[in-house]
Amino acid sequence: MSVHNATEDNNTERRSFLGVIAGLIGAGISAVLGVTIGRFAVSPAFSTGGADDAKGWTDIGPLAEIEEGKLVKKNVIVSQNAGWGQFNSQKAVWVIKKGDKVTIFTAVCPHLGCTVNAKAEEFICACHDSKWDVAGNSLGGPTPRGLDSLEHKIEGDVLKVRYQDFKQGITQKEVLS
Secondary structure, three states, rough: OOOHHHHHHHHHHHHHHHHHHHHHHHHHHHHHHHHHHHHHHHHHOOOOOOOOHHHHEEEEEEEHHHOEEEEEEEEEEEEOOOOOOOEEEEEEEEEEOOOOEEEEEHHHHHHHHOEEEOOEEEEEEEEEEEEEEEOOEEEEEEOOOOOOOOOEEEEEEEEEEEEOOOOOOOOOOOOOO
């Protein structure tokens, strides 16, 4: 004959109740984390930002401040949306103004990404001795192409640029971002 203990039944019921509560709490935490992580992982794919996005334009400054016929290096602040936050970075560009014509080049060498500088009336990359004329045409060195020009516009008297990064080491200009 077996003796049935009421205390054992209470302990079993208590353990079952605590197990159910612990499971519900774990499921709740998992659901909140899943929704939060899923939203940040998936929502950038559905963002409407594109080439016509007004946020893509960055002010360089007043056009009147760009010296005529000189190679002028300017730094611009570029905002990038990474899906989970917006980040700003400083990028260098080269501006050349000749009369009504304005040309803007990125200061990134298309060979391996070093910084392009100016010397006299040409652009140079000190890393591997690539050179370009003021029109961005290659004059020598290992660079696979000319300097990468950037889209720009003038609003009022303010010069604006749409900064982009390009693939390095290839002969054709191809946008990265």
